[in-house]
Amino acid sequence: MIRKHSYMQCLFLAVLTSLLLSSCTQERQPCITPKYASLLLKTVRLNATSSVVDTPMPAAVFGAITDSGTKGIIFPRSANFSLSLSPVSDSCKWIFAPDTTAGTLTDTITFKYNRQLEFISNACGYTYFYGLNSATSTNRNIDSIIITNTSVTNNVNNSHLQVYIRPQP
């Protein structure tokens, strides 16, 4: 026969479990996905056989030209760089120099794009993804720019631009 005191024990345990579960207040979960859309570019050159080869920059300097001034980033020797696009307008400009040596010529790169608001999660909030329309530059160090992928999202594996560096004289 089933005893009621067994039920009552179960009931007591259930109340206890309920209170324990309830005491876990709901905090914001950590954001585990990349939150920002990054524009990934690669510096390249054509070699003697007209093949495209990665060309690392010794200490490349990129500077975002913002309303509050230029905000610069110095990268260690690399051919791969990650920049951000402005979420406050449909175009933005970056200056570029291949290294930090005084007197190095700089180029200005202009990006034009469409913005698309994206909700990632409650943990990460909103961000912007971009559809790249054009990338143009001055030609002191840069020969040309080719867009290889127009979709700038939080996928960090896709490269978007090939920046062809002019041969040194």
Next chain:
Amino acid sequence: MSTTAIYRYIFALSLSLLCLGAPPVFAQSDTATNAEEKTSDRPKNIAGHQLTIGFDIAAPVRNYLTNNRYSYELEANYYHKNEYYWVAEGGWGGSEVNFNDLKYNTTNYFGRLGFNKSILYRESTHDWDMMFIGMRAALSNVNRGDATYTVIDSVWGNQPGVSAGKNFVAGWLEITTGMRVELTKGLLAGWNLRGKFLLNGKSFKDLAPINIAGFGRGDKNANFDFNLYLSYAIRWSRKNNPTTPKNN
């Protein structure tokens, strides 16, 4: 909804049944032969009618302990026959997201329909204690107010904005197990353990409610929940059953 999640909930419910059901089963083993004989002779529908109305008393405790959501739940069930109970449940609630870069409120009402099947033998017409398994189909109308957000960008500057409010419909299925015990004449208490599976999760891709009353987190396709009910029963006899003695 992933298959793994379904298996996990079914396993948890099965384990719950085993753990809670095992002691009484072992206690009966010494009288197994008698029990089998009695079972075969046991008349069906010996009990009368019962309508119970209950309130989830765990909800106010949860509301007190959490500051970003609230919910209330009621249930009514009616004893049909052969240990099947028709169940209707309903409730309301809301939640608040209040982060630095994201703020919005949601409110919702919900209703569930389904059945419970008692898995214990009834000892007498007066025995309304039960352990049960059951299923529910549920619908909820979710209202999300305007959401204010800020896209934080340390280089170009922050970009605030507003996402207009929206109404959603959420539908889900539940499997449940639980128990009820009569504490005193007509007053029952017991709990429900529930596995819930959202049917239209894609509706909540954008700004999922942090909590849907009756379901749980809106950004998950499967949730696990618990209710603790205090219920009052109204009973009356079956007119066409001469073997049914007078009930409470």
